[in-house]
Amino acid sequence: MKNVLVFLLLLQQVVSAQQIKKDSIHTYNKTLQPGEMKSDLDIFLGIRKTANSGLYRYRTPRQIDSIYKWASREVKKPMTTLDFFHIILQLTDFEGSCHNYTEPGDALVGYLNRQRAFFPYAMKYIEGKMVFNTVGAGIPVGSEILRINGVPEQQLMQSFYKYCTSDGFNMTDKQSGSVDNSYGIRYLYEYGVNDSFKIEYRAPGSVESQTLTAAAITNDQRSAIFRLRHSAPVDSITDWRVQPAYGFKMVTPNTGLFSFRIFNMADDETDPRFPVYVKYIDSVFQLLAKNDVPNLIIDLRGNPGGSDPTFEQPVMYLTDASFKENAVAYTIFGKQIPYEQYFWGISTAHKMDSAEKAAGKEMLLDYFPELVNGKNMQNPKYNPVYHPKSPGYKGKLYMLVDERVASAGSHMASLVKAYARNVTVVGVETTGGYYYHNGHMTMVYELPHSKIKSKFSIVHVEQDAVVKPDQPEGRGIIPDYTVWPTFNDFMQNRDTQMEFVLKLIGQ
Numbered sequence: 001m002k003n004v005l006v007f008l009l010l011l012q013q014v015v016s017a018q019q020i021k022k023d024s025i026h027t028y029n030k031t032l033q034p035g036e037m038k039s040d041l042d043i044f045l046g047i048r049k050t051a052n053s054g055l056y057r058y059r060t061p062r063q064i065d066s067i068y069k070w071a072s073r074e075v076k077k078p079m080t081t082l083d084f085f086h087i088i089l090q091l092t093d094f095e096g097s098c099h100n101y102t103e104p105g106d107a108l109v110g111y112l113n114r115q116r117a118f119f120p121y122a123m124k125y126i127e128g129k130m131v132f133n134t135v136g137a138g139i140p141v142g143s144e145i146l147r148i149n150g151v152p153e154q155q156l157m158q159s160f161y162k163y164c165t166s167d168g169f170n171m172t173d174k175q176s177g178s179v180d181n182s183y184g185i186r187y188l189y190e191y192g193v194n195d196s197f198k199i200e201y202r203a204p205g206s207v208e209s210q211t212l213t214a215a216a217i218t219n220d221q222r223s224a225i226f227r228l229r230h231s232a233p234v235d236s237i238t239d240w241r242v243q244p245a246y247g248f249k250m251v252t253p254n255t256g257l258f259s260f261r262i263f264n265m266a267d268d269e270t271d272p273r274f275p276v277y278v279k280y281i282d283s284v285f286q287l288l289a290k291n292d293v294p295n296l297i298i299d300l301r302g303n304p305g306g307s308d309p310t311f312e313q314p315v316m317y318l319t320d321a322s323f324k325e326n327a328v329a330y331t332i333f334g335k336q337i338p339y340e341q342y343f344w345g346i347s348t349a350h351k352m353d354s355a356e357k358a359a360g361k362e363m364l365l366d367y368f369p370e371l372v373n374g375k376n377m378q379n380p381k382y383n384p385v386y387h388p389k390s391p392g393y394k395g396k397l398y399m400l401v402d403e404r405v406a407s408a409g410s411h412m413a414s415l416v417k418a419y420a421r422n423v424t425v426v427g428v429e430t431t432g433g434y435y436y437h438n439g440h441m442t443m444v445y446e447l448p449h450s451k452i453k454s455k456f457s458i459v460h461v462e463q464d465a466v467v468k469p470d471q472p473e474g475r476g477i478i479p480d481y482t483v484w485p486t487f488n489d490f491m492q493n494r495d496t497q498m499e500f501v502l503k504l505i506g507q
Contacts, residue, residue: 025193028108029080036449037075037084041068043342044088044454047445048095050338053331053460054438058096058168058474067094081108081450082189088452089162096474097438097456098173098406098431100165103348104189105451112185117193118222119148120214122229125179126490130157132201133229138212140203141230142491147200149191159190167410167433168474172403184222204491233493234485238302238402246277248284255295255505256288258314263306263408278313282389285317289391295505296393298416299400301427301497305407305439309386315412316389318397319419323386325411328462329378329440334371337361337443344444348453364441368459378459397423398501401477405430407439411463413477418466426504427483427497430476435465 045068048055055064071087085104092100103109122133123145130145130153146153157178163186164177182190198213217225229235236242240262251257266274288296298314308325315323337343337357345352352360368376397420401413410432417425417434440459446452465471470478481500489496 025111028105028111029082031078031080032075032084032450033078034076037079038072040084040447040449040452041071041075043339044091044445044447047339047342047454048456051333051443051458052095052438052456053458054097054456055095057436057438057460059094064094067091081105081452082192084450085189085452086162088447088450088454092454092456093162093165095456096166096168098165098167098433099438099442099455099457101348101455103453105446105453107451109185112188112193113219115188115193115216116218117188117195117216118185118219119183119187119197120217120222120225121183121199122226122231123179123183124229124231124490125176126485126487128175129153130179131487131490133231134225135228135230138214139199139201142204142487143201145199145201146209147198149194149198151191160186163189164431166431167406167437167476170429170431170433170474170476172429172476173406173431176403184219184226231490231493234490234495237495237498238299238404240302240304246280248287250293251297251502252505254293255297255502256284256293257297257299258284259299260303260311260314260409260412262303263308263310263412265306266310267307269309274310277310281313281317285389285391285393288393288395292395294395295398296395297398297400297498297501299498300405300409300413301400301402302404303406303409303412304404305409305411305432308408309384311408311412312386312415315415315419316386317391317393318416318421318423320388320392320421321419322388323415323419324383324464325386326378326383326461327464328460329383330375330460331364331368331441331458332371332374332376332460333458334376335361335365339445342445342448344446344453346442346444348444348455367441392421394421396505397421398505399423399425400497400501401425401427401430401479402497403428403431403476405477406432407437410434410477411437411439414463414465417468417471417477418464424481424504425477425479426481426501427479429478429482432476433463434471434475434477435463435467435473437461437463 092102124131124133132139132143160178160182161174164174166173196213196215200209200211202209243261245262245265246260248258265277367379399416410430414434438457439461442455442457444455483497483500485496
């Protein structure tokens with residue numbers, strides 16, 4: 001009996017060892033050979049040239065060729081999938097579109113999400129620094145993080161820039177996103193799986209650095225800790241996941257606040273929710289006119305975008321001019337999807353079946369009916385003229401924006417800055433462009449050898465934006481007053497940007 005028990009124990013250890021080996025990082029983060037990576041690069045570049053209408057918007061053909069030659073030199077030796085993923089990230093970031101998104105294959109992402117390897121604290125970008133943002137930990141809130149596992153603060157931040165894509169050459173979302181949004185799975189993509197983290201920090205008011213070593217945690221544990229971060233009360237004000245999509249209130253007897261957190265209140269004008277939204281918009285401007293409210297704040301902070309014609313609706317009450325959503329919009333391919341054998345769908349989470357593909361092609365043909373001289377122009381019926389509505393708001397308008405405003409959010413901000421009466425813009429330059437973006441419709445492709453998925457928008461959009469001297473090409477909506485959150489306000493959980501606007505109104 002004793003020998004049988006020993007045998008069973010040994011057998012269990014062997015099976016456990018085999019399971020551990022089977023579910024190791026090497027199984028998923030496989031080594032790619034130069035030929036495989038070169039093939040994926042050639043396919044990737046072919047897809048971008050034939051389907052991505054924004055490839056040469058901010059970069060010349062010579063610049064694009066140059067970065068792909070660099071990538072080809074980098075893959076002359078075997079490397080892991082994640083190392084190759086870092087190269088693809090740099091290629092997509094270089095294009096200059098906030099709609100670009102890239103992720104490794106499902107199996108690798110799933111493996112990493114299962115690991116007890118996540119950074120156990122939240123951090124916040126404040127005044128150019130990585131600031132500790134978790135209550136009740138061994139590190140005081142507000143401490144500056146100097147190094148993690150030996151990597152210096154600025155190097156850490158810059159290593160995550162390639163994950164934070166933006167329109168044109170704008171850097172604001174890269175700066176804050178490299179801290180606020182990069183210590184979940186992005187950290188594992190960039191620095192691998194760790195059991196612990198050696199953190200060097202400097203407490204508020206101190207000149208001496210200290211060190212703490214913290215054990216890694218699971219992704220679920222990290223999510224719970226993140227929800228309880230110190231800055232959550234202020235962060236939640238502009239978080240579309242927490243707040244209603246839109247809403248209005250009077251913040252003082254003389255000042256109204258109209259917030260638009262995300263433009264998902266209706267899918268399109270046939271959505272039964274759309275007339276409800278339009279009626280609400282009108283009721284707010286009726287109220288403002290009836291009470292002769294002298295100041296109105298439009299708060300777009302944190303707005304990642306959404307569907308038209310939702311974002312155009314409030315703009316019609318703010319202007320004396322007619323406008324369109326797009327001055328020009330087109331794709332660069334015809335009826336057939338380029339490189340269709342590698343086409344995945346419109347979301348990295350779901351692969352399209354044949355019926356969905358057929359429906360998608362039919363819709364594309366309706367929106368973009370004929371390729372002529374390399375451009376498939378938008379069907380005019382999807383780009384109507386919007387006219388001013390009554391009662392138009394005649395008071396002083398203030399628009400709040402930040403670095404997370406993108407897509408339809410930044411498109412509305414562009415229209416407001418271009419056409420609104422008496423507007424002052426406050427906050428941080430948006431990641432979405434003022435003059436141009438690639439948007440409307442997305443495509444996802446999966447590379448055959450690495451299984452890396454890349455999503456990008458296919459429609460070249462030139463926005464109906466008036467040329468302004470303070471709006472250079474390749475930039476987001478630039479505020480009249482640039483206002484970042486301050487350290488003191490972070491510590492006290494005060495909304496720096498809103499308080500600035502209210503003070504400006506008071507003056």
